[in-house]
Amino acid sequence: MAVRNTIQVVPRARRTLSSLRNLGYDLRHAVADIVDNSVSAGATTVDITVHFDGTGSWIRISDNGWGMNANELTEAFRYGSDREYTSTELGRFGFGLKSASTSQCRRVTVVSRADTPGATLEARQLDLDHIDRVDSWEIFGLAPDELPEPVRSALGEASGTVVLWEDLDRILQYQNPFGGWAKRLLIACAEDIDEHLGMVFHRFIAGEVAGRDPLQITVNGAFVKAWDPFCRSEANTTALQEEDLEVRSRHGNGIVHLSPYVLPHQNLFSSSTARKQASGPKGWNRQQGFYIYRANRLIQSGGWCRLRTVDEHVKLARVSLEFFPDLDNAFGVNVAKGSVTLPEELRDALSSRVPTWSKVANTAYRQKQLPKSVPPSRSRPTPTAPTPQAPAQDPARGLSDPDRKGTPSIRPVPPSPALASPQVPASTSEVPGTTALHARQALEAAAAQTGETEALTRIASTLRSMFPEVARDLGW
Numbered sequence: 001m002a003v004r005n006t007i008q009v010v011p012r013a014r015r016t017l018s019s020l021r022n023l024g025y026d027l028r029h030a031v032a033d034i035v036d037n038s039v040s041a042g043a044t045t046v047d048i049t050v051h052f053d054g055t056g057s058w059i060r061i062s063d064n065g066w067g068m069n070a071n072e073l074t075e076a077f078r079y080g081s082d083r084e085y086t087s088t089e090l091g092r093f094g095f096g097l098k099s100a101s102t103s104q105c106r107r108v109t110v111v112s113r114a115d116t117p118g119a120t121l122e123a124r125q126l127d128l129d130h131i132d133r134v135d136s137w138e139i140f141g142l143a144p145d146e147l148p149e150p151v152r153s154a155l156g157e158a159s160g161t162v163v164l165w166e167d168l169d170r171i172l173q174y175q176n177p178f179g180g181w182a183k184r185l186l187i188a189c190a191e192d193i194d195e196h197l198g199m200v201f202h203r204f205i206a207g208e209v210a211g212r213d214p215l216q217i218t219v220n221g222a223f224v225k226a227w228d229p230f231c232r233s234e235a236n237t238t239a240l241q242e243e244d245l246e247v248r249s250r251h252g253n254g255i256v257h258l259s260p261y262v263l264p265h266q267n268l269f270s271s272s273t274a275r276k277q278a279s280g281p282k283g284w285n286r287q288q289g290f291y292i293y294r295a296n297r298l299i300q301s302g303g304w305c306r307l308r309t310v311d312e313h314v315k316l317a318r319v320s321l322e323f324f325p326d327l328d329n330a331f332g333v334n335v336a337k338g339s340v341t342l343p344e345e346l347r348d349a350l351s352s353r354v355p356t357w358s359k360v361a362n363t364a365y366r367q368k369q370l371p372k373s374v375p376p377s378r379s380r381p382t383p384t385a386p387t388p389q390a391p392a393q394d395p396a397r398g399l400s401d402p403d404r405k406g407t408p409s410i411r412p413v414p415p416s417p418a419l420a421s422p423q424v425p426a427s428t429s430e431v432p433g434t435t436a437l438h439a440r441q442a443l444e445a446a447a448a449q450t451g452e453t454e455a456l457t458r459i460a461s462t463l464r465s466m467f468p469e470v471a472r473d474l475g476w
């Protein structure tokens with residue numbers, strides 16, 4: 001075959017990096033993507049600090065994982081960094097660290113120490129102002145005396161990684177960045193992050209992931225609590241029959257594990273606090289539907305993926321749907337890992353089951369008691385990744401409840417926070433009300449979903465000048 005003439009066309013750094021800031025992350029998803037890396041690096045603690053200081057505000061995420069040596073750290077800054085992934089890993093694209101960070105800030109510093117004897121502290125910095133000046137894919141290697149103050153205090157002598165975001169241009173856009181509104185916004189941001197991480201990493205925090213120690217996450221020094229969408233500790237939660245569905249598509253084959261639950265009628269919760277917590281970040285109606293997990297990490301929470309409409313009468317139905325990265329292409333997992341698309345054949349299989357789950361949920365909603373025909377199975381499955389060849393049996397599932405009658409119907413079950421001062425105050429009295437917060441989150445999520453985050457930023461800014469009270473209510 002004739003040798004073809006090839007011409008290298010290297011992307012322009014300035015414009016490419018500027019575009020890559022808009023991959024659809026909002027703050028919560030961006031932080032979660034950084035925490036994904038910590039989880040992949042075997043971390044058992046992740047400490048997040050959101051620090052208000054006007055234009056000098058910063059966000060720091062530090063972990064006690066196995067860290068990186070000098071070469072690995074440099075490679076970590078490469079868009080499309082090169083790596084082999086295991087079948088259970090959260091990473092996939094080699095983009096997250098850079099794209100999540102720059103979606104929120106203009107300067108990201110990463111300091112890391114590997115877990116090898118005598119490992120030294122390594123530090124690199126990506127500065128968008130510098131890239132704008134030189135229009136070249138350059139990062140800085142920082143000497144110890146060049147480290148920004150917030151990272152100095154965060155790493156001790158052990159292995160681990162600290163990611164620091166400075167110049168938060170996408171978060172703090174107030175004309176007066178030192179003003180009260182800017183401060184309140186960062187307080188609300190910290191709360192959003194707390195709530196989001198408690199949801200997406202709830203299995204890791206609760207120690208439900210086989211082969212891993214529980215993950216401890218703090219936000220501004222407070223422990224993030226795991227939020228279990230299925231209220232499995234409530235005596236009146238009903239676990240319906242679990243099953244495994246085999247997905248075979250031209251984009252990949254794998255197993256999807258289904259665990260449907262019907263939550264208790266509101267009168268049957270153990271306490272009003274438990275009932276309130278169960279409603280979730282988006283409220284009862286919008287938290288019904290599918291909870292889609294990728295490698296144990298929640299990607300999508302609530303909604304029926306267009307298989308039915310959201311309905312007050314079925315709000316007690318929540319269905320866990322788990323897959324592993326072997327089905328990433330089939331689910332269309334994107335860089336921000338904030339949503340997925342159900343593979344067509346899975347949609348078909350689910351559409352025949354949704355009416356059954358809805359019926360049970362409807363009965364529970366109307367009768368205020370458990371329907372007699374449904375055995376109150378109380379299993380707490382611990383998801384396990386399938387092996388590449390054949391799905392492995394998960395012993396934890398079988399052992400968790402020896403009396404459980406339900407069996408899969410399709411096929412056998414396969415397998416330190418350094419709190420620098422001045423701190424963001426703990427008081428939340430002036431933070432937007434819950435409804436307003438939800439409205440803002442919904443707008444932000446919709447904007448992220450449609451890739452219109454920048455448009456929403458402009459809308460928020462216009463709203464501030466036209467309808468300051470409304471903007472204030474929304475926390476903008």
Ligand SMILES: Nc1ncnc2c1ncn2[C@@H]1O[C@H](COP(=O)(O)OP(=O)(O)OP(=O)(O)O)[C@@H](O)[C@H]1O
Nearest residue numbers: 037038041067076091092093094095096097098161
């Ligand atoms: N906290 C960390 N501890 C150890 N290694 C890390 C950490 N963060 C990043 N890395 C290394 O840097 C690499 C690049 O991270 P990045 O998030 O950009 O991509 P990824 O995790 O491989 O894929 P994805 O784009 O899906 O997140 C990782 O694969 C990992 O090797």
Ligand SMILES: [Mg+2]
Nearest residue numbers: 037091096097
């Ligand atoms: Mg990553």
